[in-house]
Amino acid sequence: MAAEGPGGLRLLALDPEARALGLRPGEPLGRVRARIGVPLQVYPADPDSDRAALLRLCRWAEGYAPVVAPFGAAEAADGFYIDVAGASHLRGGEGPLVDDLAGRLARSNIPARIALADTPGGAFALACYGASDRVIVPPGGAEPALRALPVEALRLDPGTVSGLRRLGLRRVGEVDALARGPLARRFGEALLLRLDQAMGRRPEPLAPLTEEAAYRAARGFLDPIGRQSDIVVTARLLMAEIAPRLERDGVGACALRLVLHRVDGVMRVLDLGLSRPERCPERVAALVSLRLDRLGAGLDAGFGFETVTLTVTVTGALSARQTELGAAPQGDGIDALADALTQRLGRPLLRLGARASHIPERAAHTLPWTLQGSDSASRRSRQAPSPVRERGAVPRSASCEADTPWTSAPSSWPDHLPPRPLVLFPRGEAALDVLSTVPEGPPRRFRWRARIHAIVHAEGPERIAAEWWHAPGAARDYYRVECEAGRRLWLYRDGPHAPGRPAAWFVHGVFA
Amino acid sequence: MGLDPANQTGRDPASGSPRERLAALRARLAAPGGPAAARSVLPLGLTAIDAHLPGGGLALGPPHEIAPMEPADAVAALGFVLALCAAQLVLTQGAALIAAAPNQPLPHGHGLAGLGLDPARLLLLEAGSDAEVFRALEAALHARALPVLVGLLADGLPLKPGRRLQLAAEAGAEGAAPPLLLILRSAEAGLPNGAATRWRIASAPAARDRFGTLDNPRWRARLERCRNGRGGDWLLEWDHAAHRLRLPEPLARDAAAAGRSRA
Structure with a gap:
């Protein structure tokens, strides 16, 4: 049970036992206490936690279909829409999908009413006011089902509902049968909008959840851009916009996605990988430039790009450091070169790795070069300049060296191997x-x-x-x-x- | 504009933008005997050869072309290239980049120990063509991150990419020493190019240790062309423990004689 106060505390939600006592949401708490002799357990409402819980549930529901929208204020914020168009076959059809959803929610002790209809408005009405807690309306069959429902199902504000009831209009069908002009004059455009949305006469786009905590910046252009230098400059500006946010959180970008929206609706997606976390706009711009170099005519700017979006898709920890002092922030070290080669040629930098095998062709292989590997390599090279082959040893059977545990990780190079060919x-x-x-x-x-x-x-x-x-x-x-x-x-x-x-x-x- | 003397003399450390002032201060600090400015060549450590080379060693920056004497000597030439890599890596920090055209033999990790080279200090790039090798080398020359760059080419080094590499070596970041740039080409594809030196390598019978078993590798090296220097012909032996080339004591053509003299 929960209570909150507009003009005194009022009941907001009830558990089944309280409902059995005849209580109803919206009643002032004082009057309830006076009316009922039973002691009540009252908890203060916490809308923020409710909202957070609903969003968590929406995230979970994204497993069914990518477009999930939580209910807004007009829908009492106690549910969510799933746009299953094109996704229901993954669960074996609409029926099994609804069964699966209901079963999982029931296992989580969440009482749920589920309806599947052509429109969000129709589904909402059937879920909240339908005959059973699981309604599936076949395509085009929503209208007759909706006509029998009370007018509250149309997601109207309480004033409109009470006005309709005063006129004796209790069912959706009765409202729908009236002339639209007088209705609009009396109750405003909202009533017709909600009615049409429920009946599927007007589209109702859902506002899907957006990715949270995304490091992303976008720039739109009145005059589309097409030249490489413009795109590079834009990428630098966007990164400069994101960099303070990354710095605040103590992270750097490990992977970036640059999306170019062309005027005719075509999207070009460039994924950039970095060998170490980075938030320097100049370096990102240099990588974009190299990547565009490689693409060349493959980019195909057409009539130009009207929107450029830069998103950080993978982040890594990067402590604060000074980014610029006098000298231009040039790429430093092997990691910058590795990134440049990857972007320019599309080929990764490799290194040699040893494997614990005594079959010669299996004993060595090439691995992608990583910063981690090079760190250990440089450490090792500082300790010992190079492994010097031990000579004069009697060649022995190598099979007795197999006692080292086999690992797929790069192992160190064995020291006492007989000479091997170059x-x-x-x-x-x-x-x-x-x-x-x-x-x-x-x-x-x-x-x-x-x-x-x-x-x-x-x-x-x-x-x-x-x-x-x-x-x-x-x-x-x-x-x-x-x-x-x-x-x-x-x-x-x-x-x-x-x-x-x-x-x-x-x-x-x-x-x- | 840059040739105007008034403009040049006006650039003293006390004027100009902070960036210019910092660059001028850096130049002033680095000029007299700074560690970066100290070396512009890789000395081979052999007076007999270094006397033929301008500056007393292989110049850092411009490309050096190395080719096998005949196709069967390709591995010997690769060995010579990697020996020069090792000689340079001993003197510097960092790693060597080997950019290889397709179907070029890549070094076997366990075999590098025989040349005294740490496999962890090699970076490989499997390029799709000679042109990609040139682009990778150019990028690496600009980055100045690595002390040794090696290109393994399917064909030769043409004039234009050679010139581009030369320019990239000159245009790299200020202060840092340019890397040693080695180009290994196939035996047949000899093209005119801007290489500073051109070597021909053939395999030679290896040195023998005192038990008569195979020891240090030996190569017959011919310096075919050397800008501002003289050519020459040597029998070279690579000492993988000391990381240096040396001449077998008697300039012997006979493996058995060479082995005896070492004993």
Whole structure:
């Protein structure tokens, strides 16, 4: 039970027990206390919390359809509209959608009345004053259903309702049957508007919820703009508009969306990613410029853009710092370059990463470069200038190194690996016409890439077993060989030597 | 207008906008022996070669073109390029950018240890064409964020992009030293261009350690063309631990002899 005071405290909402006592909303509290002998529990009304709860419910209801509008003051602010047009099939039709909605609300202990009709006005009327708490009106069938409802269902102000009742007009149908001119003269345009909206004779756009706390700025132009420099300047101004808001909240933009609305209704959307949070307008403008460079004629300004909107879609923490002192705020460091390359070429900056695998082609890969990774990299490079390969170690089977836990995260580079080639082929290339002096030893000469290689020196073998947990395969025996011309290759024999089987040799890499 | 002497002398630190004054003060501070202005070349550490190069080393800024002697030496040439990268990275902070045209061999992360190069200090960019490589290098030259830039080209370096790179190297941010710019091209595509030096690299039998196993890589390097310098022919050995090139002690063509002399 709740109470609030216009001219003394009045009842505002009642629970079922109070309703059973014959109380009605709007009654002055003092009179109720006098009339009823039962002690009442009265709580003060809190419209702000009610509104917040309703908005929370609306957010939740956006799971059904994107357009959800809360009830306004005329609708007592105790419900919301969902525009299910085009979205009901996702729940298997209108019936299942309403059932699903009612079921979920009931599980949350929210008593609800749901109506589905052609117009928001019709749905409101049927939900509040309909026969049952779940009404689905087929398309075009709203009018007969509405005619039987009381005039309060039309979302009118109390004065109009009481005036209509004084004239003996109790049903919507009775009002609708009268001549419109005298009605408008007597009750004003609002009555006809509400009537037409309910009957679907006039459109009623819903005002959907807007994204909250969005960092966004827009600029409209009387004279559409089309030149690249104009767009860049506009982006800079918009970012300058957003920057104080970002600074106030201690965040920077990690991703931005620039939307260009063309005169003929076409929208161009440019998504910009940044490698670290940023709120400097000049840098954002520079990125926009690079992106437009890349788009070139693909932007197709047509007759020009009339509205430019800049929205910060992803934010990241960025502490306050001085943005400008004398020198132009140039992009500093690798992150600025990475952003510039991403915008200009559309290609990310990569870095090399090690993987905990002893299969050579799986042991290294490329990853997108991130600021995080480079931080650790620069830290490491300061501690140790470079990993120096340990030499003289006896080549050993690499399969015993598999005790490091497998992680998909970039692991550090192992220190004690036998020499690896500078260029590794994704898969071994077959060496043909192989001649060996010893059957199980390395080849003396072979043909590879249309050239005969005569081997003068060979080191090995280094046996690398297949990773049976990935795919079964034969172990490989790797040899480092140097041919007459001084080229150093990395050869392997697929599978161990077997007397009855011709050995298959492959070139897997080339040393520097 | 900029050539007017009166205009030039009028620009002293006490006048002009705050930005100009700050720039003038910076220039005054940086000029005598500041750390940034100290080095404009990468010395190779070999008097035999540095004497051939103007300034006593590879000039920072203008492009240096490196090509394999024949197609099969492509990896040796890549090794030479990465060795120069390592030599520069040892002297500076930061990372090297490798912008590669499609189908160019990229270095294997584990193989870089053999050249004494930390894989974490390499940035890669897989460009879609030679033109994109040039654009990426140009952007990086303007940004002045990286001490080494490497372009791996499918074809050669034509005259116009070479000139653009040269201009970008000159036009970068003031105060910062220009990066070392290395262009690796394929063996066949020799085009006239504005490269400061042009190298040809062939593989050579590696040095042997005292157990007779393969040790430091060696390359036959020919300095084909050098602006304001002389060409030359050397057998070079890369010491990955000391991060420097050296000449094998006897200028031997024979691998076995070289190995014996080291022992």
